[in-house]
Amino acid sequence: MKILLLGSGGREHAMAWKLHQSVWTNPLFIAPGNAGTAKLGTNVALNLSDFDAIGSFCIKENIEMVVVGPEEPLVKGLYDYFQASEELNKIHFIGPSKQGARLEGSKAFAKAFMERHNIPTAAYREFDQTNFEEGIRYVNEHPLPVVLKADGLAAGKGVLICTSHIEAVAEFELMLQQNKFGDAGRKVVVEEFLDGIELSVFALTDGKNYVLLPEAKDYKRIGEGDRGLNTGGMGAVSPVPFASPGFMHKVEERIIKPTIEGLNKENIDYKGFIFFGLIKVNGQPFVIEYNCRMGDPETEVVIPRLENDLVGLFVAAAKQELHTVKISIDKRSAATVMTVSGGYPGSFEKGFAIEGLDLEMPPDSLLFHAATMEKDGQVVTNGGRVLCVTSFGKTVTEAVQKSREVLKKIDYDGMYYRKDIGYEFA
Numbered sequence: 532m533k534i535l536l537l538g539s540g541g542r543e544h545a546m547a548w549k550l551h552q553s554v555w556t557n558p559l560f561i562a563p564g565n566a567g568t569a570k571l572g573t574n575v576a577l578n579l580s581d582f583d584a585i586g587s588f589c590i591k592e593n594i595e596m597v598v599v600g601p602e603e604p605l606v607k608g609l610y611d612y613f614q615a616s617e618e619l620n621k622i623h624f625i626g627p628s629k630q631g632a633r634l635e636g637s638k639a640f641a642k643a644f645m646e647r648h649n650i651p652t653a654a655y656r657e658f659d660q661t662n663f664e665e666g667i668r669y670v671n672e673h674p675l676p677v678v679l680k681a682d683g684l685a686a687g688k689g690v691l692i693c694t695s696h697i698e699a700v701a702e703f704e705l706m707l708q709q710n711k712f713g714d715a716g717r718k719v720v721v722e723e724f725l726d727g728i729e730l731s732v733f734a735l736t737d738g739k740n741y742v743l744l745p746e747a748k749d750y751k752r753i754g755e756g757d758r759g760l761n762t763g764g765m766g767a768v769s770p771v772p773f774a775s776p777g778f779m780h781k782v783e784e785r786i787i788k789p790t791i792e793g794l795n796k797e798n799i800d801y802k803g804f805i806f807f808g809l810i811k812v813n814g815q816p817f818v819i820e821y822n823c824r825m826g827d828p829e830t831e832v833v834i835p836r837l838e839n840d841l842v843g844l845f846v847a848a849a850k851q852e853l854h855t856v857k858i859s860i861d862k863r864s865a866a867t868v869m870t871v872s873g874g875y876p877g878s879f880e881k882g883f884a885i886e887g888l889d890l891e892m893p894p895d896s897l898l899f900h901a902a903t904m905e906k907d908g909q910v911v912t913n914g915g916r917v918l919c920v921t922s923f924g925k926t927v928t929e930a931v932q933k934s935r936e937v938l939k940k941i942d943y944d945g946m947y948y949r950k951d952i953g954y955e956f957a
């Protein structure tokens with residue numbers, strides 16, 4: 532099967548690694564890809580906002596399956612673009628329709644969806660220009676902390692947890708009156724703060740049936756002990772020790788099933804991944820957010836634990852036959868540790884040569900590139916989060932230890948990584 536995978540991060544390298552293992556894959560294209568994906572297929576320089584270019588490439592190469600890594604093309608309607616074309620609508624497309632992607636693309640849509648389907652989430656109200664004054668009063672009377680969320684995609688920066696009413700009102704005004712987040716902040720969700728521990732659960736759905744993938748926990752802060760600024764993700768572990776079978780049963784009954792049934796009832800086309808960002812409060816699960824794709828770096832621990840053939844799973848999803856599939860998961864723990872550029876998540880430089888990439892990997896470890904490129908025959912850094920090492924172990928701690936051993940042999944100017952991924956499970 533001729534496959535085109537869209538994206539260029541660690542998530543896509545992990546998916547390319549898994550797709551490459553399938554006997555069905557031939558050939559594999561990755562657009563735009565990175566220096567790691569280039570070893571598993573052919574990188575193609577496509578701009579993911581240029582739907583015409585993606586479509587033309589698929590026609591020219593007779594692509595039979597498209598797998599979308601990041602959210603942006605989905606939120607902008609790439610699925611619908613393919614559906615509208617007779618030359619493209621037979622292609623197996625892994626990723627939801629524009630309407631389905633609103634679960635991630637509009638926080639107000641996601642909250643209303645959860646309300647319609649009785650899915651547990653923080654209590655909320657939404658505000659825009661038309662009820663701004665009412666919003667100010669609401670924010671002022673809201674118990675602290677209060678959570679403000681820009682409705683649209685804001686590159687992971689649109690959520691503010693405010694600990695004083697003065698701050699909350701100021702931020703509310705900045706979003707609605709001063710366009711702090713541009714179009715993304717024209718509507719604001721104000722919600723109750725939930726105090727608990729977070730984890731992520733992933734499903735692959737065909738819009739009617741679903742299979743559950745292993746759950747994961749990621750580490751967002753730049754500093755050890757979960758301190759400092761937020762990042763795209765500094766590491767992840769799977770399984771999550773506090774995700775007991777009893778808790779996961781509640782997650783499935785109260786959250787996963789009603790979500791898939793809701794999509795089905797509302798006739799929303801959805802053949803792809805759903806990322807459930809959950810929080811466990813007093814033993815009960817609540818949804819913090821939906822994403823319409825896999826997470827990064829969670830994919831780098833989830834996909835290596837998946838024992839099924841990924842192309843087979845995607846074909847079953849595309850044909851709405853996921854009820855015939857049984858998922859098989861590696862029982863071992865997996866952990867990934869991400870290295871970043873010096874200065875990240877603030878300003879940083881790119882283009883530093885990476886040493887140690889040709890080392891032989893120990894049998895329980897995998898190296899995924901997140902932001903690298905090849906320049907004059909050298910692999911160089913090409914972004915904030917640069918590469919990650921995933922390892923397996925009997926425990927999370929053992930897996931992290933193995934990744935750290937590998938990372939000691941890799942180096943580039945300014946390289947930094949957290950040494951305490953999985954610390955609370957040691």
Ligand code: AMP
Binds near residue numbers: 722726820
């Ligand atoms: P989101 O972009 O919705 O995932 O929010 C980013 C982060 O903000 C989440 O991963 C949580 O840590 C935090 N957060 C969002 N909503 C809430 C909430 N209602 N209560 C507590 N923390 C929240």
